[in-house]
Amino acid sequence: MDDQNKNLILATVLSFLVILGWYTFFPPPEPSPQVEPTVTETAATGDTALAPIASGDATSAAQPEEVEAPQAPRVSIDTPRVSGSISLQGGRIDDLALKDYRVSLDDDAEIVKMLSPVGEENAYYALYGWAPSAGLTIADVPGANTIWSAPADATLTPDTPVTLTWDNGNGLIFSRTISVDEDYMFDITQSVQNSSGNAVSLAPYGTLARHGLPSDLKNFFILHEGVVGMADGELDETKYGNMEDYEVDPRDGSYTNVTEVTQDGWIGFTDHFWMSTLIPDAGQAFRSVAKFDENRGIYQTNAVLPTMTVAAGQSAEVTTRLFAGAKEWATIGDYEKAGVSGFIDSIDWGWFFFLTKPIFWLLHNLNQLIGNMGWSIIALTLIIKAILFPLAYKSYVSMAKMKELQPQMEELKKKAGDDRQAIQKGMMELYKKEKVNPAAGCLPILLQIPIFFSLYKVIFVTIELRHAAFFGPFQDLSAPDPTSIMNLFGLLPWGGPEAGTMVALVFIGILPLLLGISMFLQQKLNPAPTDPTQQMIFAWMPWVFMFMLGGFASGLVVYWIANNTITFTQQYLIMRSQGYTPDIFGNIKSGFKRTPKTDKK
Known part of the structure; x- marks a missing residue:
């Protein structure tokens, strides 16, 4: 030869x-964490997620009392592609299965479970709330353990949204309307009506929390699993193991990374084939937070919107979206065309994206x-x-x-x-x-x-x-x-x-x-x-x-x-x-x- x-x-x-x-030996470097000193968080006791608190008088906010409600009522979810339920404890979307996918090729294989409630192995859920600012305490706003009210026999379908309500007893009435499309996108509209006689300031937020690592974690160098987010056109990917490289928040000891998004972005968790993502409206500024509480083994992402001041006798509302489902190229591409900036990049195309795409x-x-x-x-x-x-x-x-x-x-x-x-x-x-x-x-x-x-x-x-x-x-x-x-x-x-x-x-x-x-x-x-x-x-x-x-x-x-x-x-x-x-x-x-x-x- x-x-x-x-x-x-x-x-x-x-x-x-x-x-x-x-x-293998030189994986892509993770971006340097940026911590905004005005952001404050506090932890809920028990097994709930770390609830974000707005700036202002947050440093004196009390810890919320854990409400024991293991048998809290639920609202069913039934669409062509997903099934599950919403817990009225916290209004958590914490029970979601994907009808089109099974865990194996066996004839009797179960369908893939996407989200699961606290108490089950590898709990994984989304919750929403309001972070109090000046003049309010954490007891004045709905949080991780608030028991919401819902219409009797309500079922969330693409044609029938569900509205949850909660009255704090001090002049503030909160509502949360949840709708879902034919695929994997939820719309969550949070509103507050102020009849307290005084102006109030508070910030709406969304949280994704998972207890422990995914049970099917591949942990392979060619695949990204962990935090994924978009901030003003910049993609951020952090593996679960690398979240310990974030800066330590002195208030709760969690590893925390904060990014101020000025216009377009989203943040969440991606697994091999599945993803959950918090998506504020296009053009909406928000604070993107990723954190890991090593003591409690909770991984978390937050999307905290700017503080809103609601005058006496007035109301305010804000709508954000939640994607929870399979990372299908066509489906994610349609959401990107509908305004979710850079959403197709949530699929891990790698360094050779100019070839893989x-x-x-x-x-x-x-x-x-x-x-x-x-x-x-x-x-x-x-x-x-x-x-x-x-x-x-x-x-x-x-x-x-x-x-x-x-x-x-x-x-x-x-x-x-x-x-x-x-x-x-x-x-x-x-x-x-x-x-x-x-x-x-x-x-x-x-x-x-x-x-x-x-x-x-x-x-x-x-x-x-x-x-x-x-x-x-x-x-x-x-x-x-x-x-x-x-x-x-x-x-x-x-x-x-x-x-x-x-x-x-x-x-x-x-x-x-x-x-x-x-x-x-x-x-x-x-x-x-x-x-x-x-x-x-x-x-x-x-x-x-x-x-x-x-x-x-x-x-x-x-x-x-x-x-x-x-x-x-x-x-x-x-x-x-x-x-x-x-x-x-x-x-x-x-x-x-x-x-x-x-x-x-």
């Missing part, structure tokens, strides 16, 4: 390893047209190879010309002996004379590296690939190959070993095996190198990649098999068109014998 081809394959391997290593757009539209994600990935591979074909053509023509020059290069090496400088000089003169660029073959391969990584990112992070079927045993292209030698590659009626285990690594499935074979055949388009060490390395390379990529998402392996097959066909046909016929079977036979074989034309 000539030096150009050896360098080509080595460049591929090294580039792939460099990308994986870089993301168009790749997913194309894959999504191909799937809409074909109706099968596996065939859509193969179609995507064909399109990518067609786009890169001009470069590939030049590359393979260069390879063919290099093969034609092989006898002259060998003769040059014999004449120069051990004089490497003379060999290099002679080769450069030969390349110049024959108008051959030895580096021309590297560019298409190097371009494949970011494309491969971007597709890996798309397949791993987007919910559209979750439980996406191909055929037969391949019913989830976001998961590793479920087949194995142990079940005759899916022909026997039982599952293979659990993905990620050593057994699964050893008893690989059919897709990794096809990957190894396709890489092996592609390698055999060229003779084996004469150096025994290099010969051994290149002989093992396809099978090392077979085991290394065998645990990856099966959709990615499908792409890589299709890519190898198309590349093999392109290279073979183009090299033949240039007068060089690769001796594939001869190269395979030579490789087994570990002896060099001369090229044939």
Whole structure:
């Protein structure tokens, strides 16, 4: 094998390893926290979230009394895509399940639970309230444990909003009207009517709180899980583990980050496929807060709107939104078009967003047209190879010309002996004379590296690939190959070993095996190198990649098999068109014998 081809394959391997290593050891830096000294928070006792308090006389605000109401009445939620209920204790949206998604492919699998109330494992909920300012105390406003009133037998549906009310007994009547659309967006309108005889000042807020880490936390370097927010066009992502890098709030000891948003923004939590987000109206200034109470194990985000002064006999209201559901590209894109600035970036597109976004757009539209994600990935591979074909053509023509020059290069090496400088000089003169660029073959391969990584990112992070079927045993292209030698590659009626285990690594499935074979055949388009060490390395390379990529998402392996097959066909046909016929079977036979074989034309 000539030096150009050896360098080509080595460049591929090294580039792939460099990308994986870089993301592992040098993840994107988290933004520096900004803490606004005028913001004050206080903690509710018991198991409720940290309730924000407005500036002003907040430093003297008393702790709210915990109300024990484990059996508080509830208002049902029923829409085409979600079901659940709202607790009248705090008016919390704390029970929400996604009808379109199940936790596994099993026939009896439960639907995905998005939000859950305090008392259940991994409690996760949204609550709203008013933070008192000058002249009010925390007892004068509704908070995390206020018991609201609601109409009897009320049910929240897309056609029937629900209004909750609470009278503080001192001249302030609070109302909260909650509505929901056909997908995952809630509208929450908070209002206050002041008949106290005096002007009052207070700030509306929304809170998302989760007790402990998510039970399905992946904690993988390629995926962002944790706080996600947009502030005046700037995306902020902080992993759960990195929230401890926030500054410590001296008042409650929590790790806190505060950002003043002047115009457009939102903040919340994102998991692998699900997200909850507090969204003030477009153009609305607010205080975006992310915090972690290590002592109580509560992660929290707040959206605190500016303090409002309500004169005696007057009323005021404000509307914010809550997204709680699946991170579907089309659905989130529609919300962005409806005014949620930068909402599509809540999907973790990564550093190569300029590739991942168009790749997913194309894959999504191909799937809409074909109706099968596996065939859509193969179609995507064909399109990518067609786009890169001009470069590939030049590359393979260069390879063919290099093969034609092989006898002259060998003769040059014999004449120069051990004089490497003379060999290099002679080769450069030969390349110049024959108008051959030895580096021309590297560019298409190097371009494949970011494309491969971007597709890996798309397949791993987007919910559209979750439980996406191909055929037969391949019913989830976001998961590793479920087949194995142990079940005759899916022909026997039982599952293979659990993905990620050593057994699964050893008893690989059919897709990794096809990957190894396709890489092996592609390698055999060229003779084996004469150096025994290099010969051994290149002989093992396809099978090392077979085991290394065998645990990856099966959709990615499908792409890589299709890519190898198309590349093999392109290279073979183009090299033949240039007068060089690769001796594939001869190269395979030579490789087994570990002896060099001369090229044939």
